[in-house]
Structures are given as C-alpha cells and as structure tokens.
Amino acid sequence: xxxxxxxxxxxxxxxxxxxxxxxxxSAAAAExxxxxxxxxxxxxxxxxxxGKAGETLEVTAPAGLDAGRVVIFGLGDEKKxxxxxxxxxxxxxVKKLLLSGETAIGIRLDGVADAExxxxxxxxxxxxxxxxxxxxxxxxxxxxxSLKSVTVLTSDEKAAKAAWxxxxxxxxxxxxxxxxxxxxxxxxxxxxYARRMKKLEKDGLEVEVLGEAEMKKLGMGSLLGVGQGSAxxxxxxxLRWNGGKKGDRPLxxxxxxxxxxxxxxxxxxxxxxxxMKGDMGGSAAVAGLMKTLAGRKAKVNAIGVLGLVxxxxxxKAQRPGDIVTSMSGQTIEVLNTDAEGRLVLADALWYxxxxxxxxxxxxxxxxxxxxxIALGQEHAGIFSNNDRIAERLSKxxxxxxxxxxxxxxxxxxxKQIDSPVADMKNIGQGRLAGSITAAQFLQRFVNSKPWxxxxxxxTAWKDKSDxxxxxxWGTGYGVRLLxxxxxxxxxx
Ligand code: BES
Ligand code: MN
Ligand code: ZN
Numbered sequence: 063x064x065x066x067x068x069x070x071x072x073x074x075x076x077x078x079x080x081x082x083x084x085x086x087x088s089a090a091a092a093e094x095x096x097x098x099x100x101x102x103x104x105x106x107x108x109x110x111x112x113g114k115a116g117e118t119l120e121v122t123a124p125a126g127l128d129a130g131r132v133v134i135f136g137l138g139d140e141k142k143x144x145x146x147x148x149x150x151x152x153x154x155x156v157k158k159l160l161l162s163g164e165t166a167i168g169i170r171l172d173g174v175a176d177a178e179x180x181x182x183x184x185x186x187x188x189x190x191x192x193x194x195x196x197x198x199x200x201x202x203x204x205x206x207x208s209l210k211s212v213t214v215l216t217s218d219e220k221a222a223k224a225a226w227x228x229x230x231x232x233x234x235x236x237x238x239x240x241x242x243x244x245x246x247x248x249x250x251x252x253x254x255y256a257r258r259m260k261k262l263e264k265d266g267l268e269v270e271v272l273g274e275a276e277m278k279k280l281g282m283g284s285l286l287g288v289g290q291g292s293a294x295x296x297x298x299x300x301l302r303w304n305g306g307k308k309g310d311r312p313l314x315x316x317x318x319x320x321x322x323x324x325x326x327x328x329x330x331x332x333x334x335x336x337x338m339k340g341d342m343g344g345s346a347a348v349a350g351l352m353k354t355l356a357g358r359k360a361k362v363n364a365i366g367v368l369g370l371v372x373x374x375x376x377x378k379a380q381r382p383g384d385i386v387t388s389m390s391g392q393t394i395e396v397l398n399t400d401a402e403g404r405l406v407l408a409d410a411l412w413y414x415x416x417x418x419x420x421x422x423x424x425x426x427x428x429x430x431x432x433x434x435i436a437l438g439q440e441h442a443g444i445f446s447n448n449d450r451i452a453e454r455l456s457k458x459x460x461x462x463x464x465x466x467x468x469x470x471x472x473x474x475x476x477k478q479i480d481s482p483v484a485d486m487k488n489i490g491q492g493r494l495a496g497s498i499t500a501a502q503f504l505q506r507f508v509n510s511k512p513w514x515x516x517x518x519x520x521t522a523w524k525d526k527s528d529x530x531x532x533x534x535w536g537t538g539y540g541v542r543l544l545x546x547x548x549x550x551x552x553x554x
Contacts, residue, residue: 063191064211065184067222073168078133078155080174081113082140090170098124115147118158145182148175153186153530159209166211177221180214181229187212188233189531194244231357232545236538239350243536247322247339251294252370259299266356268302282409284388288402289371291379301352301366312363314420316410318403318427319345319370326373326399343522344426347540354545361553369410373402385484395484403429404503411507422512426540432496433517441467442521445501448512458547476502
C-alpha cells in the first residue's frame with residue numbers, strides 16, 4: 063500500500079470524508095455533499111449511519127462528482143477524535159475498499175486532524191492493508207486487493223510528511239512481526255528465523271547469533287533442554303540498536319520464540335495444535351520493535367534477545383521429571399514439558415541481565431493458556447516488580463490501541479513452584495492462577511532489575527478481530543505498545 067500526503071485541492075477520484083456523532087458532517091463532508099447535490103445527506107437518511115467512530119457508509123458513483131465512490135466515515139465525538147480514533151477510522155475505510163475494485167482513495171482530514179493525526183491515519187491504512195498471500199497460488203483477480211494507494215489529505219502536507227517519518231517504521235515493524243507469526247513452522251525453524259534476523263543488519267541493527275555449542279558453554283541447560291527433541295538447532299539472537307548516548311543503559315526486550323510447541327513428551331491434544339506455529343509471537347514482537355526503532359532512529363539504546371527453539375517429542379526429547387541446570391545455576395525439575403516457554407525465558411532473561419546491565423527488562427511471551435481464561439483476547443497480561451513500568455505500559459497500551467492489564471505477583475504464589483528435589487519446578491499446584499505461577503517462575507531469573515513480563519497468549523493471534531487494524535491471525539501485538547512506551551517515556 064502506497065501512503066502519501068497532499069493538500070485536499072490536489073486530489074481527484076474516490077474520496078473519504080469524516081462525520082461525527084449524530085451523523086453531523088465535517089466541513090469536508092459538507093463540501094463534497096454540496097458538490098454532488100446532497101447525495102451524501104440522502105444516503106445517510108436512507109441508512110443507519112450515525113457517525114460513530116469506526117462506522118462507514120459507501121456512496122457509489124454520485125452524480126456531479128468525478129469519483130467512483132465517496133465513503134463517509136465516523137469519528138464519533140469530535141472532542142475525543144484524537145490520533146488513535148483517526149488511525150482506527152482510516153483503517154476501517156481501507157478495510158472497506160481493499161477488495162472493492164477501487165484502486166486509490168483520498169482521505170480528507172483537513173480541519174479534523176493535526177500532522178500527528180494525519181500520520182496516524184497513514185499507519186491505520188497500512189495496518190489494515192496487511193495481507194499474507196505469499197503461499198496462495200490460485201487467488202483469482204477478484205479476490206486480490208485492488209486498493210493500491212491511500213492519500214491522506216491534510217492542510218499541512220509538509221508537517222504530515224515529517225510526522226510520517228516516525229510512524230511508517232511502526233507499520234514496517236508490525237508487518238515484520240505479523241509475517242513471522244503467520245509463517246508456518248516448516249519454513250520458520252530456529253535457524254531459518256536467525257537467518258532472517260541477520261538481514262536486519264541492513265536496517266542498521268547489530269545482529270549476533272548464538273548456536274547450541276555457544277549456549278552450552280554459557281550453561282543454558284534450561285533453554286537447551288526444550289530444543290533437545292528437535293532436529294532443528296536452537297538459536298539465540300541478539301539485536302542491538304545504539305541510538306542513545308554512549309553510556310546510557312540499554313532498554314532490554316526478551317522474546318519467547320518457540321517456533322512450534324507440540325508440548326514435547328507432555329504432548330498437546332491434536333485438535334487446533336497448528337496454532338502453536340504462533341508460539342514465537344513474543345520474539346516476533348521484539349524483532350518488529352527493533353526494526354521500528356532503527357527505522358525511526360529512536361534516541362535510545364535498545365537490545366532485543368530472542369530465544370528460538372522448537373519443542374518436539376522424540377527419542378532424544380526431555381522427559382517429565384528431568385532436572386536441568388539453568389545458566390543462573392538454579393536447578394529446575396521439568397514436571398511438564400509443555401511448560402517450555404518459561405524454560406526458554408529463564409536462560410534468555412538471565413543472560414540478558416548478566417551481559418547487558420539493562421535499565422529494565424521487558425519480556426513478551428505466548429506463555430499460558432490461562433491468560434486467555436483471565437483476560438480473553440482484549441488485554442495482554444502484565445506482571446511486574448516495578449510500579450512505574452507497569453503504569454507506563456498501561457498508559458502506552460491505551461494510547462497505542464494494544465491494551466494491557468496488570469495481574470499480581472507475591473510470595474504465596476511463588477511458593478507453589480518450590481520443588482522437593484530441585485530449586486524449583488516448572489509448573490504450579492494444579493490449574494489455579496496458571497499465568498501468575500508462570501510469571502513467578504520468570505521472576506526467579508531477574509534478580510532485582512526492574513522487569514515486566516507481558517503474557518500475549520491471548521493477543522498474538524486472533525481467528526477474527528473486530529479491529530480493522532488487525533488481520534485475521536497474527537496480529538503483531540506488542541510492537542505498537544512498546545514503540546509507544548519508548549516514545550513517550552524514554553526519548554524525552
Ligand atoms: N504456548 C503455550 C501457551 C499457549 C496456550 C499460548 C494457548 C497460546 C494459546 C505454553 O507453552 C503452554 O503450553 N502452557 C501450558 C502450561 C501448563 C503446562 C502449565 C498451558 O498454558 O497449558
Ligand atoms: Mn507449551
Ligand atoms: Zn509454548
């Protein structure tokens with residue numbers, strides 16, 4: 063999708079115009095309505111369009127206009143129609159037209175949005191246009207997207223273009239994360255994933271890959287145990303962006319990258335197991351975030367650490383009851399090989415804090431089915447030893463449209479992962495508070511560093527989303543949240 067910015071007068075062809083609550087027309091909508099002899103007003107009267115944020119109404123080939131269609135889009139309450147509302151509304155317009163036969167649309171935002179809002183409309187448009195069609199060889203012409211270009215029409219074209227420089231990289235980061243989540247596990251094995259990450263060098267990132275021999279030397283028995291039953295070699299990828307001052311402590315992001323989670327010897331039931339190709343969604347969000355930071359030349363030092371493994375049952379696979387020694391020296395009794403994400407993160411988190419002396423560490427992981435029971439697919443769960451980070455993430459979640467909800471940690475939960483034969487076990491007592499006991503496990507590998515765990519098992523993929531910015535399946539959840547978090551609190 064080509065996104066550009068122009069003055070309203072420069073545009074000809076299909077056009078989208080905003081309206082507010084009670085279907086009140088913006089100045090732009092009133093102007094277009096007049097040009098086509100009141101066709102828009104008549105269409106509104108004949109429909110149930112109310113101007114609510116996210117609503118759209120299409121008017122085809124109105125007389126008096128040289129345009130195949132006009133789309134009226136709702137922004138709701140004008141006083142609340144900030145950049146987030148505009149982003150989502152632009153996405154709704156693009157979703158509506160993507161397969162319509164229309165090839166180009168101008169979205170009027172003059173008098174409604176500032177430069178930031180105009181740029182965010184560009185982001186919404188790009189997110190809504192995302193497709194994963196690379197493996198479809200038989201897509202007929204009428205099923206292929208027709209819309210190729212979106213022009214955001216604004217009174218300050220120059221300022222909007224400048225703002226776009228910092229938002230286009232967000233679209234690119236989300237697209238990368240989505241591609242990685244969508245990719246099947248036969249294509250995206252840990253080594254193939256690491257090779258893709260190597261390509262991010264041309265974006266300006268430093269990329270380092272550790273193989274099994276190096277991880278063994280570092281003592282990462284916890285991570286390596288998970289990959290032990292796979293024919294694919296486990297990998298750890300370190301992505302670095304040095305955009306801050308030389309001595310500034312790095313912001314560190316750690317991602318669970320289980321390229322496929324069969325459950326291992328504690329095998330999952332077959333039904334719906336395919337979606338465990340998305341069990342690397344945490345690492346995908348970290349990769350996407352790092353691409354975004356480099357793309358917009360963020361003024362921070364940031365490091366992404368991806369723990370990439372495949373969890374398979376095999377003659378060499380780890381067994382329930384095995385005891386492994388993590389890089390931290392702590393021993394873990396693996397009572398369930400399907401609780402593997404925490405085993406991967408244990409070594410990745412320890413390594414990150416040990417090597418990089420971070421300002422803070424944030425990890426993302428599709429860690430527990432229990433988080434879906436608690437929060438559904440509307441919020442990711444956050445768990446933190448630091449109130450300030452938790453609050454900032456909550457605010458960034460609201461601002462970005464990727465919301466989070468905090469859940470508690472505490473010694474009574476921590477006790478549940480004590481083991482009679484090792485320092486800890488990798489599951490809690492029964493099924494109660496499964497997301498929290500998983501978080502307690504991670505906390506044992508972060509010492510006193512400010513840290514937050516984001517459980518994205520409910521948000522990394524969705525069969526079908528109501529949000530026009532999200533495709534069906536891989537959402538790329540986490541990139542926009544963390545980009546916003548960094549923008550608002552660590553670059554100013
Ligand atoms: N990757 C899964 C968690 C998951 C479940 C993600 C559903 C997305 C959707 C994780 O590795 C897992 O299997 N967790 C177990 C933990 C249990 C064995 C303690 C779970 O949630 O059942
Ligand atoms: Mn699992
Ligand atoms: Zn998993």
